[in-house]
Amino acid sequence: EAGVVQSPRYKIIEKKQPVAFWCNPISGHNTLYWYRQNLGQGPELLIRYENEEAVDDSQLPKDRFSAERLKGVDSTLKIQPAELGDSAVYLCASSLGGRGDYEQYFGPGTRLTVT
Amino acid sequence: GENVEQHPSTLSVQEGDSAVIKCTYSDSASNYFPWYKQELGKGPQLIIDIRSNVGEKKDQRIAVTLNKTAKHFSLHITETQPEDSAVYFCAASMGTYKYIFGTGTRLKVLA
Numbered sequence A: 001e002a003g004v005v006q007s008p009r010y011k012i013i014e015k016k017q018p019v020a021f022w023c024n025p026i027s028g029h030n031t032l033y034w035y036r037q038n039l040g041q042g043p044e045l046l047i048r049y050e051n052e053e054a055v056d057d058s059q060l061p062k063d064r065f066s067a068e069r070l071k072g073v074d075s076t077l078k079i080q081p082a083e084l085g086d087s088a089v090y091l092c093a094s095s096l097g098g099r100g101d102y103e104q105y106f107g108p109g110t111r112l113t114v115t
Numbered sequence B: 001g002e003n004v005e006q007h008p009s010t011l012s013v014q015e016g017d018s019a020v021i022k023c024t025y026s027d028s029a030s031n032y033f034p035w036y037k038q039e040l041g042k043g044p045q046l047i048i049d050i051r052s053n054v055g056e057k058k059d060q061r062i063a064v065t066l067n068k069t070a071k072h073f074s075l076h077i078t079e080t081q082p083e084d085s086a087v088y089f090c091a092a093s094m095g096t097y098k099y100i101f102g103t104g105t106r107l108k109v110l111a
Helices: none
Strands: A003-007 A011-012 A019-024 A033-036 A044-050 A053-056 A065-068 A077-078 A088-095 A111-114 B004-007 B009-012 B019-025 B032-038 B044-053 B056-059 B060-065 B071-078 B084-095 B099-101 B107-108
Touching: A003 A065, A003 A088, A011 A019, A019 A088, A019 A111, A033 A077, A044 A065, A044 A077, A077 A088, B004 B084, B009 B019, B019 B084, B019 B107, B032 B060, B044 B056, B071 B084
Parallel strands: A011 A111, B009 B107
Antiparallel strands: A003 A019, A019 A077, A033 A044, A033 A088, A044 A053, A065 A077, A088 A111, B004 B019, B019 B071, B032 B044, B032 B084, B056 B060, B060 B071, B084 B099, B084 B107
């Protein structure tokens, strides 16, 4: 079974430019998460989707970040415009969803460098 | 809100020795505690987890213990091997999907 797929794996952009990350979760997983991981830190949740609905976006900087999961499967996270402080690894994770299912499975991440 | 502290930040052990990583959480409502292993350039991989109704769980060379009274949980790796070298993260969840991660422990197993 394929794991969580993310692309691109690496991205280097200049500040003020837009950037987008794509994620395809494990087949059948209804819950999708986007995390940001700064160097030397644990992942921090940005947004969580249940199917196509964003049920927790309290940590998403909405002035420049947006996300979508239109058909309840794959998802896109966008930053516009990017700032130097956005340099980090952006991780996507998925889980089955449903009561009592807590296990999250992570993709390899996209390493963003803003210059 | 929930806060998770993880120690040590780095740990070096000789191959074959045991390694122990400890985490402390702040919210007594937390009831799910996963551990992740992250190798360089890869995403975190779930290696073991424990729920609050269990005090200990083992999977081959890996074990996790939970002390709800003291609000801490630990990862134990026995007979360490070079391939165990990685960054390990603990996390706590209050029965929701929101994980609060620790800051990570870089484990080096010296051959």
